[in-house]
Amino acid sequence: MTRPADTDEKTWQFYLSLIRQLTPEQRLRRTIEMIDMGRALAAAGKAERDSRYGAETTAGSIR
Secondary structure, eight states: OOOOTTSOHHHHHHHHHHHHHSOHHHHHHHHHHHHHHHHHHHHHHHHHHOTTSOHHHHHTTOO
């Protein structure tokens, strides 16, 4: 993994140490949570751009 430009090396190493401590199941769960969060953000953005749709309406169309 590449360190983000806005993250210093010490913080990045700490983050990586936390990730390494997770079990495979925990890693998968975190991945799914991030995917769901991304979909929710995309739905909210779509709803904001087009006022005819609410976030609930667009959430199902973001896949």
